Amino acid sequence: MSLGLGFDDVLGAARQGAGWACSRLYESLAPAVAGYARAQGAQDPEDLTSEVFLAVFSGIRSFSGDEAHFRSWVFTIAHRRVIDDRRARTRRPPPRSLEAEPVPERRGTSSQSAEDDALGAMGMERVRTVLAKLSPDQRDVIALRVIGDLSVEQAAAALGKQPGAVKTLQRRALATLRRQLSAQGVSL
Amino acid sequence: MSPFDDYSEDMGDPLALDDATAEALLRGRPVALGSRQDLAAVSAFIAEMRDCRSAPAPAPSPALALLLRDDAGVEDAQVAERPAAVSRGRAPALPSPLVRRRSPALLSGWRQRLAVAGIGLGAALTGVVGATAADLLPHPVEQVVASMVESLTPLDIPDEGDRDDPPGVTDPSDPAGGAGQDGDGGARPGGAGDPASPTGSSPAPGGGAPAGVSPGSPGVPGAPPGAPGSGGVAVPGLPPAPAPGPPMPPVPTTLPGTPSVTAPTIPGATPTAPTPPPRPQVDPSDRVPPPR
Numbered sequence: 001m002s003l004g005l006g007f008d009d010v011l012g013a014a015r016q017g018a019g020w021a022c023s024r025l026y027e028s029l030a031p032a033v034a035g036y037a038r039a040q041g042a043q044d045p046e047d048l049t050s051e052v053f054l055a056v057f058s059g060i061r062s063f064s065g066d067e068a069h070f071r072s073w074v075f076t077i078a079h080r081r082v083i084d085d086r087r088a089r090t091r092r093p094p095p096r097s098l099e100a101e102p103v104p105e106r107r108g109t110s111s112q113s114a115e116d117d118a119l120g121a122m123g124m125e126r127v128r129t130v131l132a133k134l135s136p137d138q139r140d141v142i143a144l145r146v147i148g149d150l151s152v153e154q155a156a157a158a159l160g161k162q163p164g165a166v167k168t169l170q171r172r173a174l175a176t177l178r179r180q181l182s183a184q185g186v187s188l
Numbered sequence: 189m190s191p192f193d194d195y196s197e198d199m200g201d202p203l204a205l206d207d208a209t210a211e212a213l214l215r216g217r218p219v220a221l222g223s224r225q226d227l228a229a230v231s232a233f234i235a236e237m238r239d240c241r242s243a244p245a246p247a248p249s250p251a252l253a254l255l256l257r258d259d260a261g262v263e264d265a266q267v268a269e270r271p272a273a274v275s276r277g278r279a280p281a282l283p284s285p286l287v288r289r290r291s292p293a294l295l296s297g298w299r300q301r302l303a304v305a306g307i308g309l310g311a312a313l314t315g316v317v318g319a320t321a322a323d324l325l326p327h328p329v330e331q332v333v334a335s336m337v338e339s340l341t342p343l344d345i346p347d348e349g350d351r352d353d354p355p356g357v358t359d360p361s362d363p364a365g366g367a368g369q370d371g372d373g374g375a376r377p378g379g380a381g382d383p384a385s386p387t388g389s390s391p392a393p394g395g396g397a398p399a400g401v402s403p404g405s406p407g408v409p410g411a412p413p414g415a416p417g418s419g420g421v422a423v424p425g426l427p428p429a430p431a432p433g434p435p436m437p438p439v440p441t442t443l444p445g446t447p448s449v450t451a452p453t454i455p456g457a458t459p460t461a462p463t464p465p466p467r468p469q470v471d472p473s474d475r476v477p478p479p480r
Contacts, residue, residue: 022255031242031243047249124240142214174213
C-alpha cells in the first residue's frame with residue numbers, strides 16, 4: 001500500500017507524534033514487513049514487526065526523504081531485526097528447522113475469512129519451504145526485492161553490499177529456484 | 189565452498205539468466221518466456237511471494253498500540269517500549285534526539301554528572317585546605333585560604349609565621365615574652381636562656397648562638413627581648429644585639445637528650461628572677477607552636 005502524494009503530510013504528522021499518522025504508516029508497510037519476517041523464518045513475525053515499527057517511530061524525527069526512501073529505511077531496520085532473530089535462534093538449544101516451522105496464526109485479520117487465512121498460510125508455508133533452499137544472502141536479496149519491493153540499489157544499501165553483488169546474488173538465486181522448482185515439478 | 193555457492197554453474201549454464209530477465213521476474217513484469225518455459229514456475233513463485241505482502245497488517249504489540257493511539261506521542265511509546273524489548277532480551281532501539289532529551293534515564297544521567305561534579309569539588313576543596321594546613325601552598329595563597337577557612341569555620345589554620353618561628357624566639361611584639369611565658373626557655377639544651385644564670389651559654393655577638401638557644405630571656409618574665417646578655421640570635425627585623433657584657437665563666441654544655449642539671453647559682457649575681465624549677469629536656473624538633 002502506498003501513501004502517494006500525502007506521504008509528506010503523514011510523515012510530518014508522525015514526526016510530531018500524531019497517532020493517526022503512525023497508524024497510516026504502519027498500515028501501509030506492516031503487511032510487507034510481516035511477510036518479509038515470515039519469509040525469513042522469523043520465530044515471531046508479528047512481534048518482530050512491532051519491534052521494527054517501534055524502532056521506526058523512535059527514529060522518525062531524524063528521517064528525511066520521500067516514500068521510497070522511507071520504505072527502504074524501514075526494510076533496513078527489518079532486515080537487521082531478522083538478522084538478530086536469526087542469531088538468537090542459532091543460540092537457542094533446540095534449533096528449529098526453517099522448513100518444519102509452523103506458520104503462526106495471524107492476528108488482527110478479522111476482515112479475512114478463515115479460508116483466506118488457510119490459503120495464505122499454505123502459500124506462505126510453500127514460499128518458506130522453497131526459500132529455505134537458498135543461501136541466506138540469496139534469500140535476503142530475493143525477499144527484499146520481491147516482498148520489500150526495493151530496487152537493486154536500495155537492497156544493496158540495506159544489506160551493506162555493492163549493487164553488482166546484489167545483481168549476482170539475485171541471478172544465482174533465480175537459477176537455484178528454477179532448478180529446485182523444476183526438480184520438484186511443483187505447480188505454483 | 190558452501191553448498192549454496194553455485195558460481196561455477198552460473199558461469200557455463202546455457203539457461204543462466206541475464207540481468208534484464210532477472211529484473212523483469214523480480215519486478216513482476218511480463219517475461220517473454222519463448223523457449224524459457226522453465227521460468228514459468230519461477231515467475232509463478234515470485235508472484236506468490238508478492239502476495240505475502242498483501243495480507244492485512246498484523247495486530248500491533250501493546251507497546252506499539254499505545255503509540256498508534258491518536259492521543260499518544262512518541263514519548264509515550266518510548267516509555268512503553270522498554271518493557272517489551274527487555275522481555276525479549278534485546279536492547280531497545282536508540283531513541284531520537286528529542287526523545288532522548290526528555291528521557292527520565294538521561295535526566296538521572298544529569299543528576300549523576302552533578303553528583304560527580306559535587307564530589308570532585310569537595311575533594312578539591314579538601315585538598316586545598318589540607319595543603320594549606322600542611323603548609324604546602326605559597327604563602328599568599330595560604331593566607332587567602334586560611335582566612336576563608338577561619339572565617340567560615342571554627343578551625344584555626346596556623347599561618348607561615350606561626351610555623352617558621354624557631355623554637356624559643358620571642359616575638360618582640362609580645363610583651364609577655366613569647367615562649368618565655370611558660371618558663372621553659374631556660375631548659376634549652378645546653379642550659380641557655382637565662383642571662384642571669386651562670387648556665388647561660390656564652391654570648392655570641394652578632395647572633396652566633398647555635399640553633400635552639402633562646403635569644404631572649406626565657407624564664408624571666410618581663411625581661412626585654414634581645415636585652416644585653418640575652419642569647420644573641422639574630423631575628424629578622426630586629427636590631428642587632430648590643431655587645432655583650434663581661435664574659436661569663438665557661439659552663440660545660442649539656443648534650444641534648446641528657447638529663448637536665450640545675451645550674452648552680454653564682455654568688456653575687458643579681459637575682460633577677462627565681463630560677464625556674466627543673467623541667468625535663470625537650471627536643472626542639474618536638475616543640476609544638478604555641479597556641480595563638
